[in-house]
Amino acid sequence: MPTILCIDDEALGLQIRRAVLERAGYQVLTAVDGPGGLALFRKEPVDGVVLDYYMPEMDGGAVAEAMRRERPEIPIMLLSAYINLPPEVVQLVDMTLLKGEGPLELLEKLRLMLRSEGSSPGRFS
Amino acid sequence: MKPPAFNRTLRQLVALPILLLLILASFLLWQIQATARAQRELDHSDQVTAKLQELQNLFIDQETGLRGFQLTGDPVMLAPWKAAASPIQSRFGDLQQMLAADADQETRLQDLQRRYNEWLGFADAVLHQDAAALNAARMNQRGKEMMDGIRAVAKRMQQHESNLREARFRHARWLQRQELVSLLLSVFIVGAVLAFFTRHHVRAISVSYLRRIADITQRSEELYESQQWFQTTLESIGDAVIACDMDGRVAFMNAVAEKLTGWSLVEAKGQSLEVVFRIIHEQTRQAAENPVAKVRRLRKVVGLANHTVLIARNGHESVIDDSAAPITSGLGDMIGVVLVFRDVTEERQMQSALVASEKLAVAGRLAASIAHEIHNPLDSVANLHFLLDQETNAEKRAEYLRLAQQELGRTMQISRTMLSLYREPKAPIEIQLRDLVDGVLLLLDRRLQHQGVRVETEIADSLTVEGFPAELRQVLTNLIVNAMDASGPKGRIRIRVQRAEATELRGIGALIDIADSGPGISPDAVSRLFQPFFTTKGANGTGLGLWVSMGIVQKHGGSIEVGSSDDPGLTGASMRVYLPARTFAGVPALSA
Numbered sequence: 001m002p003t004i005l006c007i008d009d010e011a012l013g014l015q016i017r018r019a020v021l022e023r024a025g026y027q028v029l030t031a032v033d034g035p036g037g038l039a040l041f042r043k044e045p046v047d048g049v050v051l052d053y054y055m056p057e058m059d060g061g062a063v064a065e066a067m068r069r070e071r072p073e074i075p076i077m078l079l080s081a082y083i084n085l086p087p088e089v090v091q092l093v094d095m096t097l098l099k100g101e102g103p104l105e106l107l108e109k110l111r112l113m114l115r116s117e118g119s120s121p122g123r124f125s
Numbered sequence: 126m127k128p129p130a131f132n133r134t135l136r137q138l139v140a141l142p143i144l145l146l147l148i149l150a151s152f153l154l155w156q157i158q159a160t161a162r163a164q165r166e167l168d169h170s171d172q173v174t175a176k177l178q179e180l181q182n183l184f185i186d187q188e189t190g191l192r193g194f195q196l197t198g199d200p201v202m203l204a205p206w207k208a209a210a211s212p213i214q215s216r217f218g219d220l221q222q223m224l225a226a227d228a229d230q231e232t233r234l235q236d237l238q239r240r241y242n243e244w245l246g247f248a249d250a251v252l253h254q255d256a257a258a259l260n261a262a263r264m265n266q267r268g269k270e271m272m273d274g275i276r277a278v279a280k281r282m283q284q285h286e287s288n289l290r291e292a293r294f295r296h297a298r299w300l301q302r303q304e305l306v307s308l309l310l311s312v313f314i315v316g317a318v319l320a321f322f323t324r325h326h327v328r329a330i331s332v333s334y335l336r337r338i339a340d341i342t343q344r345s346e347e348l349y350e351s352q353q354w355f356q357t358t359l360e361s362i363g364d365a366v367i368a369c370d371m372d373g374r375v376a377f378m379n380a381v382a383e384k385l386t387g388w389s390l391v392e393a394k395g396q397s398l399e400v401v402f403r404i405i406h407e408q409t410r411q412a413a414e415n416p417v418a419k420v421r422r423l424r425k426v427v428g429l430a431n432h433t434v435l436i437a438r439n440g441h442e443s444v445i446d447d448s449a450a451p452i453t454s455g456l457g458d459m460i461g462v463v464l465v466f467r468d469v470t471e472e473r474q475m476q477s478a479l480v481a482s483e484k485l486a487v488a489g490r491l492a493a494s495i496a497h498e499i500h501n502p503l504d505s506v507a508n509l510h511f512l513l514d515q516e517t518n519a520e521k522r523a524e525y526l527r528l529a530q531q532e533l534g535r536t537m538q539i540s541r542t543m544l545s546l547y548r549e550p551k552a553p554i555e556i557q558l559r560d561l562v563d564g565v566l567l568l569l570d571r572r573l574q575h576q577g578v579r580v581e582t583e584i585a586d587s588l589t590v591e592g593f594p595a596e597l598r599q600v601l602t603n604l605i606v607n608a609m610d611a612s613g614p615k616g617r618i619r620i621r622v623q624r625a626e627a628t629e630l631r632g633i634g635a636l637i638d639i640a641d642s643g644p645g646i647s648p649d650a651v652s653r654l655f656q657p658f659f660t661t662k663g664a665n666g667t668g669l670g671l672w673v674s675m676g677i678v679q680k681h682g683g684s685i686e687v688g689s690s691d692d693p694g695l696t697g698a699s700m701r702v703y704l705p706a707r708t709f710a711g712v713p714a715l716s717a
Contacts, residue, residue, distance in 0.1 A: 011503050016508045016528065023515060056574040057614075081500030099504035103511035122316055 001045035002114055003027040007037035007063065009055040009081070017050070020103045021110075032118075034058030038066055046074055048105075048114050053080040053089070061089035068092060075113045131333065136327050141322055145315045152311060152428070156304045163297035166488050170290035173223050180216045181276065183209040184241070188272055191248050195265070215240070230285060237278045244271045314581050351470050365445075367464045368452065372419040373398045377460065385468060387438030402464065407432035407444060416449035417462045424459060426450040436468070442470045479657060480676070483669035487599055497571055498539045502532035525628075542568060553591045553681075558622050558635055559584045561594060565601045566620075569609070577615045577672075580605075584622040590635050591708040596677045603670040604639045604700050610662060611643030618642075619695055625703055634683070634705040640690035643697030651687050681708045 008014040011032055018028045029044055031037035034055060034103045039050070048065065053060035064076050077095040078085070088097055095113045097106060148556045190206030193199070217238055222229040247268055256263075268664050359366050365382035369375055375393045378401075383389055386401050393401045402412040419427050428448045435445045447466030451459045509529040542564065562584060566573075573580055591596075608618045618641045625636040646654065646661075653659045660668035671685075678685050683704040690699040 012528065012532070013501055013505045013508075016505045016512070019512055020508045023512065044484075054571070054575060057577045059575065079504075081497035081504070099500040100507060101504075102507045106508075 001025050001027055003045060004027065004110070005029045005031070005037060005044070005046045005049045006042055007031045007034065007049070007060075008052035009033060010052070015079055017106075020106070022030075024107050026110075034060075034063040037063055041074075042070065043056075048083055048110065049074060050074040050110070051078050051093075053078055053085060061086065061092070064089065064092050077109060077113055131330065134330060138326055142319055142343075145318060149315050150176070153308060156300070156307055160300045160304055161295065163293060163300050166293045167225065167290060167297055170286050170293055173220065173286045174283060174290070175218055176220050176223065177279055177286065179222070180213065181279050181629075183213045183216065184272070184275060184279075187213070187248070188268075191251060191268070195251060196646050203252075206697070209398075230282060231283070233278055233282045237275060237282065240271065240275045240278060244268070244275060247271055294572060315691055364465050364467045367398070367402060369398050369462045369464070371415050371421070371459065371461055373395075373462075375401050376500075381467075385435060385437060385443060385466070387441070398464075403436040404433050404445070405436065407434045416447070419452050420449045421459070424451055444470045445474075479669055480673055483673045484599070486669070487602065495539060495568070499536055502535045502668050505529075505532045513683045541693055550593065553593055554590050556592055556594050556597065558588045558590060558637070559586070561597060562601060562620060562622060565598055565605060569602065569605055571611060572606075576613075578609050578612055579615075579617050581617070581619045582621075583619070585635075586626055588622060588624055588635050590681075590704045590706055592681045592704065593677075597681070599676050600674040600702065601637070601639075603674045604702070607670065608639050608641035608643070608697070611639040613643060616642045617694065619690070621691065630706050631684075631703060632707070633704055637702040637704070638690075638699055639702075640692065640695040640699035641697040642695050645689065645696060646698045648688060652686060655685070678702055678704065681705070708717065 014030050018030055021028045029040050051060045060078055075094040078093040079097050081099040095109050186205040186209040190203050193202030266494045359379050363384050366379045367382050368377040375396050378390050388401045398417050413433055433441050433445050436442055445466045446469045449464045452461040452463050454460045504527050509525045513525045621638040623636045625634045655671050657672040675685055685703045688699045
């Protein structure tokens with residue numbers, strides 16, 4: 001099963017999201033900040049990333065940028081409670097999801113993103 | 126020509142002819158005296174000549190008498206001799222006096238007198254000799270010689286006097302001619318000088334007079350024009366203008382004033398200002414103080430009370446911003462009062478709209494962080510719901526339900542905080558400043574964390590002020606967000622809330638000092654900081670935050686000052702908000 005890297009500073013939300021993804025059959029790695037997430041990204045065989053945008057110090061935009069520089073083929077889904085994401089960040093990632101859209105939407109978008117892995121960024125946003 | 130110069134010219138015109146005529150008269154007098162003297166000298170010569178002639182005649186009489194006596198021996202013949210004797214002495218005396226000033230003539234006179242005395246000695250000898258000897262030829266010869274000598278001297282004297290007279294006569298004639306010439310000449314000169322001088326001065330006066338008339342004509346034209354100009358300016362000025370006399374009666378009003386008051390100038394002229402210019406306080410609706418009375422009392426420019434409403438003749442109300450100033454005469458006396466005012470109703474509405482738009486901007490900014498705060502737990506709840514749906518293990522389900530409950534509680538709390546931000550009491554209430562600051566920091570927590578900005582608080586315990594919490598929260602949010610933006614990522618903000626002791630200028634209250642580690646505010650920016658639309662954040666700021674904050678703080682009777690911190694680590698601005706413990710703020714006027 002694909003391995004998903006989940007990064008969010010909301011520890012509780014992160015654990016619940018992990019449970020949802022595991023129930024759907026994914027292998028899940030978690031990190032509570034950008035640098036921790038990047039370290040796992042470099043070390044582990046990651047198939048996709050679910051990334052929170054609004055995090056202290058290093059936000060989702062910066063994390064996504066670093067990931068794109070290193071392994072651009074890995075698809076990234078950007079989660080946000082923020083409705084107005086900066087357009088340049090939206091351009092950078094494969095998928096965006098507003099927090100609160102629900103787990104079904106999350107799983108569906110993740111499935112789509114992984115199926116078309118390697119296609120051009122921003123296609124499903 | 127100025128009045129002093131004109132008077133001087135007039136004095137010169139009178140004084141100079143008098144002076145010149147006096148000089149001329151003195152000169153002529155001197156000349157006449159010289160001539161008279163010459164004439165007297167001439168007369169003197171004539172008198173001397175006449176006396177000499179008389180003397181000679183008397184000599185002849187004596188000689189004739191003596192000769193007669195010699196020839197006849199008859200003493201009767203001596204009658205002429207005797208008769209002449211006394212007059213001769215008298216003539217000598219006269220001549221002696223007359224010739225005292227002429228040394229030559231005097232010598233000659235003495236010679237003459239000596240010779241005559243010698244002759245008298247001879248005559249005496251003749252008179253006492255015998256008759257025979259009387260007629261002796263030798264005697265006759267001697268007498269004749271003596272007498273000839275006398276005559277010769279007398280002749281010489283006469284000749285000398287005649288020469289003298291001749292000279293004097295010539296001198297007198299020369300003097301006369303000179304006098305005539307001088308008279309003609311001086312009269313000519315005086316005439317010429319007077320003519321020239323008078324002509325010059327009269328011309329100067331005439332030129333000056335004409336110029337003065339031209340000046341006056343031009344000035345009166347200019348005066349008329351400037352009066353017209355001022356009239357037109359006052360008429361066309363954008364502000365309303367009413368001028369009153371000292372009794373507060375309307376003397377002039379321009380078109381704008383006519384429009385705002387509803388009175389025409391013709392109707393208003395002479396009316397009391399209170400009738401034409403009815404003003405009340407915007408909120409209390411009580412009559413405002415008559416500006417004429419106020420200016421008369423203070424004798425200086427006064428801005429009328431804020432929130433003044435002008436009621437027009439037809440009852441229409443406009444909010445006005447106005448000032449009144451004394452009109453002073455050239456001598457500094459106050460002769461009236463001028464009122465300048467304008468309708469700020471629209472401006473006031475615009476301000477309210479700006480305040481409302483800033484409030485919306487604040488709300489928008491807060492909405493972003495609130496959305497984040499609410500969406501996070503909502504997302505968890507949705508996920509938990511999904512898990513619950515699929516989970517059969519009772520223990521796990523209970524755990525999921527507990528977590529869902531916890532996340533819903535968080536959502537409720539955020540929602541409540543948000544509501545409290547917009548629910549405003551009608552009257553000021555007691556506010557715990559610690560709660561106020563904590564509430565704002567709770568809302569901003571996410572953003573602060575996101576920016577990596579560290580916040581230190583030093584808040585005095587149980588410090589309260591009276592006010593409107595939502596408005597003060599808006600002020601604090603604004604100041605903290607500004608400090609956060611200024612300090613940048615990994616910056617530092619210190620919020621210090623202290624008790625403010627009463628000073629001369631303000632009462633007891635609280636001082637909220639918000640200092641940051643940013644680059645500080647330039648002096649140029651400081652002066653414009655509280656103006657609307659001033660922003661250093663480019664497109665990211667409305668430029669209304671501090672302006673609205675200042676309005677709110679002032680409404681509470683407080684102030685905002687920009688300073689710098691005593692902490693060397695806090696390099697940026699230090700915004701100091703003073704809030705009085707007791708506020709006079711009434712209904713929240715700034716709320717839109």
